[in-house]
Amino acid sequence: MSIADAASPLLKLNLPSPEEFRNRKVALISGITGQDGSYLTELLLEKGYEVHGIIRRSSSFNTSRLHHLYEDQHERPNKFKLHYGDLSDSTNLVYIIAQVQPSEVYNLGAQSHVKVSFEMAEYTGDVDGLGTLRLLDAIRTCGLEKHVRFYQASTSELYGKVVETPQSETTPFYPRSPYGCAKLYAYWIVTNYREAYGMYACNGILFNHESPRRGRTFVTRKITRAVADISLGKQSCLYLGNIDAKRDWGHARDYVEGMWLMLQQPEAEDFVLATGETHPVREFVEKAFRTVQVDLEWSGEGSEEFAKDKKTGKVVVRVDPRYFRPAEVDLLLGNPAKAEKKLGWKRKIDFDSLVSEMMKADLTASASLVEDHN
Ligand code: NDP
C-alpha cells in the first residue's frame, strides 16, 4: 500500500521550463475591480504584460475603475481579459489558473473593510483567509507551483495592537479584527507554501494607501467626498467614528509598483511598504477642509466631540459612536527600510499631495453631479 504524495499536481499541463515560462509575462489579478487592482492593471499593461482579472458577478456595474482600460483595448486587443470567479469557489479558481497559465498571480481579492468584518466575520475568514489557500492550491493542482510567482496582499492590520513602533517585517503580530485574523491565516499559509513546496510566494505587508479611487466607506474617501459636498452645499455635516486613530497613509499608485517589484527579485521575501509617517484622522479632516478654505474649531470630548466652521459657526463634523469599532487599531506607523534597500522602492507622493489630489477629484466629481441634476 502507498499513500499519495500531497505535493504532486492533479493536472499535468504541458509546460515549458520555469525560466521560459516567466518570459511570457502573463499576470492574473484577483480583486482587479478594486482600488489597487485598477492601478496594478495600468502598471502591468504599461510594462507589456497580458493581464487577466477575476471579477465577481454582480447585479450592478462593478468595473467602473477599469472602464478606461477596457476602452483602450480596442487599440491593444487580447492584452486584457476578465474572468468571472470568486475566491470562495475552488473549482472555478483551478479552471481559471489552468486556462490563463499565469506567470505572476496577485491576490488582491478580499472583503477588505475592517468594520464590516466584525459583522461578517465568517465570510471574511472564508474569502480573505481560506480564499488565499484556495488560490495557492489551484496553482499546485495545475502543477504550476514552480512556475508562478505569487503576491499576497498582506496588511498592517496584522500588527493591530501596538507592540512596537515603527512596525517592520520583524514586529510581532496582534490582529484586532476578524479581517486582521483572516489576513494572518493568509500570511502564514503563504509562508508555509513557500517553505513546503518551494513556491515563489511573497507577503507585501502594506500600510494604508489611498487615492481618488479609494472605496467610499474608507475614512479618507468618506472625508474628501463629504468635504466636497459640504463646500458645494449638498451636505451639511460629516459624521465620523474614532478621529484620534493614527494611520500611515500613502498613495496606491506608489504601492502597486512595490507589489510588482516584490515579484522581480531573485528570491521570494516579505516586505513592508509604508511612508514612515503617521497622522491622526482628525488631521486628515482638517487638511481636507483647508483645501476649501474652511478652518475648523473643535469642541466637546469623546463621543460628544464636534467641529465648527470658524467663519460661519456651522457644525460641519460630528463624532458618531455608530462608527466606533468593537476593537480598534490605535496607531500604525511603518518602517519601509527593507523595501527601500532591497527593492529600491520609495513612496513618491506625500501626505499633503495625497489629500489635495483626492479633494480635487471629489470636488470635480461633486460639481459635475450638480450639473447633471440641474
Ligand atoms: P478594495 O476593497 O478596493 O477591493 C477588493 C477587491 O476584492 C474588489 O475587486 C472586490 O470585488 C474583490 N473581492 C471581494 N470579495 C471577493 C471574493 N469573494 N472573491 C473575489 N474577489 C473578491 O481593496 P483595495 O484595492 O484597497 O485592497 C486590495 C487588497 O489589499 C485587499 O486584499 C486588501 O485587504 C489589501 N490591503 C489594502 C490596503 C489599503 O490600504 N488599500 C492596505 C493593506 C492591504 P468587487 O469589486 O466585486 O467588490
Ligand code: GDR
Ligand atoms: P482601516 O481603514 O481600518 O485602517 O483599513 P479605514 O479607512 O476604514 O479606517 C481608518 C481609521 O479611521 C477610523 N475612522 C473611520 N473609519 C471609517 N471607515 N469610517 C469612519 O467614519 C471613521 N471614523 C474614524 C477607523 O476607526 C480607523 O481607525 C484599511 C483597509 O484598506 C484594509 O483593507 C487595510 O488592510 C488597512 O487599511 C491597512
